[in-house]
Amino acid sequence: MTDAAIAATRRKFADPDRTADGQRRARVALERLRTLWINTGTLCNIACRNCYIESSPTNDTLVYISRNEAAAYLDEIARDRWPVTEIGFTGGEPFMNPDIIGMLTDALDRGHSALVLTNAMQPMMRPGIRDALLALRKAHGGRLCLRVSLDHYTEAFHDEERGPGSFVKTVEGIDWLAAHGFSIALAGRTCWGEDERAARAGYAALIASRSWPVTADDAASLVLFPEMDVQEDVPEITDECWDILKRSPSEMMCASSRMIVKRRGDRNPMVLPCTLLTDTPVFGMGTTLAEAAMAHSAMFDHGAIKLCHPHCARFCALGGGACSAPNRK
Template identity: 85%
Template sequence: MTDTALSATIQKFADPDRTADGQRRARVPLDRLRTLWINTGTLCNIACRNCYIESSPTNDALVYISRSEAAAYLDEIAQDGWPVTEIGFTGGEPFMNPDMIGMLTDTLERGFSALVLTNGLQPMMRPGIQDGLLALRKVHGDRLCVRVSLDHYTEEFHDEERGPGTFYKTLEGTDWLAANGFSIAIAGRTCWGETELEARAGYAALLASRSWPVTADDVDSLVLFPEMDAHADVPEITDGCWEILKQSPSEMMCASSRMIVKRRGDRNPVVLPCTLLTDVPAFSMGTTLAEAATAHGEMFDQGAVKLCHPHCARFCVLGGGACSAPANE
């Protein structure tokens, strides 16, 4: 990307209320809080080339959230009657967090579905983690879903993203999940110029060869994420774009989900509008779901999220990306 293009992109998203050409920036109100995401910390056992929050073995910008801190949000959901049905866990690598099995236990015992995003590598394959997962699977069945990041169905492109040797280790981890009856989903990427049809066909062949319980043409079973380059030139989203694109604000991820993170040095976790904006302090909505519901400031209008980041346009509105199924499904 040229310096001129980068400058234009930054100028585009400089004003939270107005686009570069003066139009009112689109906003997304919270329609129905269906999924609460918890970031378990940015520490990860690998460093992927294009990780959107730069997780790595040394990055602890988001520290491990504790079991008690996560439970406080589960308490708030119950006390205030939030219509949450799913708790999602992402990282970093969630299974590096020492409280991961405990947080899953609390989630499932309270009747929520749990979705864990993992790379399927060594942290998940430790005996203690395996024993904990098997115990949860035995009691709670398919309410626990493990989504494994398999960036491509070929060794070449997957390892290009995640490092040499990770492809076959990820297959081994997913084989273990499948052999033990877990509900599984796969997350891939669309970085290599393939059509979605071509990508799903490639995954279908791999899935069949491994006998995994994943359906290649099901967008929830095999999730294909667009690239998330915050510096790439992308159009801004205005109020008028909804009609042009034949979309509704209620279809966006931030209409049905919120994200909990704990930043290094902070006393308490904070609520964010989504999983993609962890490194932008202005998107902090408060420390509780109640505070987030009425957040008002630079990036919010009485809890509605102003689409003032390139990810909002590229990933969600134009890319059709969502980390879980929308609330109306």
């Protein structure tokens, strides 16, 4: 992106209430809190080329959240009767957090579904983690789902994103999950100029060859994320855009989910609108779900999110991305 384009993008998203041409910025209200995401920390065993939040073996901008801290939000859900059905765990790599099994146990024991976003590599494949996962699967069955990041169905493109040898290790992890009866989903990317139909056909061939319990033409079973090119100039989203895009604000993931993170140096975890705004402090909504529901500041209108970040347009409104699978129960 040229310096002029960067300057134009900054002008576009400078005013939380109005777009650069003076139109009212779109807002998304929380309609029903269905998924609560817990970011287990930004540390990861690998450093992907285009990681959405720059996770790596050295990035601890978001520190490990503890089992007790996560449990406090489960307590709040139960006490205040939030209609949460799913607890999602993302990172970084969730299986690097020493409390991940405890957090999964707590979520599942309380009757929630649990969704873990993982690369299915060495952290998940440690013997102690595998034994614990087998126990959770035995106790809770399909309410525990592991969604594995397999960026492409070919080794070359996957390794281009995640590093040499990562495809083989990830496939090994998926093979193990499939062999032991886990509920599995896959997450790919659409950054190689391939249309969705061709991509799903490619995944379908790989899935069939390895007998994985994944349905390639089901958007909940194989999620294909739009590419997040931060160098790309994107339009702002106004109230009029919903009709133009033939989409509803209720389809945005911030209409049904919130994210819990703990930033390095903070005493308490923080509630954010979604999984993509972890590095923008002004999007902090408070330390509890109750505070977040009433958040009112430059970025929020009594809990409604003003779409004042390029990711809001790039990933969600225009890209159709959502970290929770559609219609997941």
